[in-house]
Amino acid sequence: MAVARINCYTLQNTLGGFLNPLNHSFNSKATHFRSRLHFHRHHLSSYSRKAVFCTATANTPMKDANEASSSLAEPFVLTTPLYYVNAPPHMGSAYTTIAADAIARFHRLLGKRVIFVTGTDEHGEKIASAAAANGSNPREHCDVVSQAYKTLWKDLDIAYDKFIRTTDPKHEAIVREFYSRVLANGDIYRADYEGLYCVNCEEYKDEKELLDNNCCPMHLKPCVPRKEDNYFFALSKYQKLLEETLTQNPDFVKPSFRQNEVQSWIRSGLKDFSISRASVDWGIPVPNDSKQTIYVWFDALLGYISALSEDTEEPNLQKAVSSGWPAALHLIGKDILRFHAVYWPAMLMSAGLSLPKMVFGHGFLTKDGMKMGKSLGNTIEPNDLVHKFGSDAVRYFFLREVEFGGDGDYSEDRFINIVNAHLANTIGNLLNRTLGLLKKNCQSTLVVDSSIAAEGTTFKDDVEKLVEKARVHYENLSPSSACEAVLEIGNAGNSYMDERAPWSLFKQGGATAEAAAKDLVIILEAMRIIAIALSPVAPSLCCRIYSQLGYSKDQFDAATWNETKWGGLKGGHVTSQPKPVFARIENQTEVGNGFEAAKKVTKRKEKLPQDQRVVEA
Ligand code: MSP
Secondary structure, X not given: OOOOEEEEOOOOHHHHOOOOOOXXXXXXXXXXXXXXXXXXXXXXXXXXXXXXXXXXXXXXXXOOHHHHOOOOOOOEXXXXXXXXXXXXXXXXXXXXXXXXXXXXXXXXXXXXXXXXEEEEEOOOHHHHHHHHHOOOOHHHHHHHHHHHHHHHHHHOOOXXXXXXXXXXXXXXXXXXXXXXXXXXXXOEEEEEEEEEEEOOOOEEEOHHHOOHHHEOOOOOOEXXXXXEEEEEEOHHXXXXXXXXXXXXXOOOEEOHHHHHHHHHHHHOOOOOEEOEEOOOOOOOEEOOEEEEEEOHHHHHHOHHHHOOOOOOOOOOHHHHHHOOXXXXXXXXXXXXXXXXXXXXXHHHHHHOOOXXXXXXXEOOEEEOOEEOOOOOOOOOOHHHHHHHHOHHHHHHHHHHHOOEOEOEEOOHHHHHHHHHHHHHHHHHHHHHHHHHHHHHHHOOEOOOOHHHHOOOOOHHHHHHHHHHHHHHHHHOOOHHHHHHHHHHHHHHHHHHHHHHOHHHHHHHOHHHHHHHHHHHHHHHHHHHHHHHHOOOOOHHHHHHHHHHOOOOHHHHHHOOHHHHOOOOOOOOOEOOOXXXXXXXXXXXXXXXXXXXXXXHHOEEOOOOOHHHHHHHO
């Protein structure tokens, strides 16, 4: 049974007098609104021509001709979603941002100019209600929660380049300009709409996707009947073009099973959607109709472009676009795929702008098998995690343990076991043992270049293969496998250490002790490579490794992926006084009683790893 009904209006003076830069074309097109049928036929054919032009360009259909000719120094723009400020961030929201930060850091290591965009989505009914529930006005509420995001990003070592708030006047100006372009292209009309609305999704729902009692499957709360007189975006007009675009770009949506999902949504028929709200005050007024505000999604998606505009210049859509659009990558959760892979491309086509090159939909972090979320109230507090365990542990666990693209469940026991085994033991302990031996036997000084030390061993080749594997995995948005490859270097180092047992070789003196000194160089060179290759995931830890190896923070910050090549450590180089880079977390929980219970009894102890005490004894 259909639950939604659209009654179209003819466009009267509401839109007719609207001033916009494309007004000359608008006036001629406005007549087409008068009949939905004419409107559809006419614009579909005219847009198809434009799309063919776009898709034919240099076999990179996500770019238009002008952008294709722009320089090679085009930035790598990647985005997280702009987070709703109805509540402070939770681990689910932190997850996308951690992943984006790791990818941004990797591309910076490759020497690219990266623009990493994040921010907050601050308009709409959900935010206004949250502010009212807090006894605050929406603006103050947004300031507080947006700041909470920024603080968490700092604590998690998130190095974003742009933080856009959708209440920023520069954003609002760009939304209005974009709206006017879409209007001028004949893609906005006015109609009545009646349907079931989920306030948490900020979306009208089809009755067939709802659970008993008309509950939203995501938020488990009943959707409410709504009837509104809204402005609509003619999404249906872009059906064919979207189908073609996805067929020609099998990598537009990743992972590929999500591309199939998107294609089947499109094939099943696209309905126009309302892009204004008559009942919501907290939003950007519809140009020329102050009784309506722009739908929060139509507004927020544009944050990806407005974020690019410089604060020092008058906000202007074209200037913002030329500062880096199209984005190379939108990282999002799977729940907002339809907005990014269907609505957003159609909106961009309508405005004559290029499409992003890729939309990657990751899975959900779950707790007790349920999606963790603000509306459900079953979140994990990222602040608690980061303050107890540090940013490296949190970042490493979620990137290593959740296959990017799929869902992943959190358990504190597993968290502690993984970070202890990988970061404290495999990496931290190996470094500390080796530096301890170097200090005791070689005055913390490398006896020979690492390239010479590795001659005649296969160790160097193994490390080079693994680091190349890690590069390919990062490149393919698979941070978990990248971590695995880097950890393999640590495992290889530990095996080498155990096989060679340099501590006993030193005791034999002469050439045997010289060989032991070379062994230490080999292992430390592997650690240097690990410090670069793992830095996208665990930047603070890697900076500490670098510092233990005797380098400055500036040297760490200037490192590039090229330096993962074997041979960086040279004879005569002096390392630092050995100090553990990652202290083991002691888990005193025998039987977990949920996250809260575990939290109370888990302590982080600053103590030396066991093996290290053995070495130094
Ligand atoms: N404001 C919109 C996005 C607009 S983008 C122009 C929004 N915000 S949100 O705060 O609700 O969600 C932001 C992101 O967090 C989404 O990608 C969502 O998938 C992600 N997550 C929210 N809960 C999550 C989990 N439990 N697990 C992983 N990510 C999840 O949607």
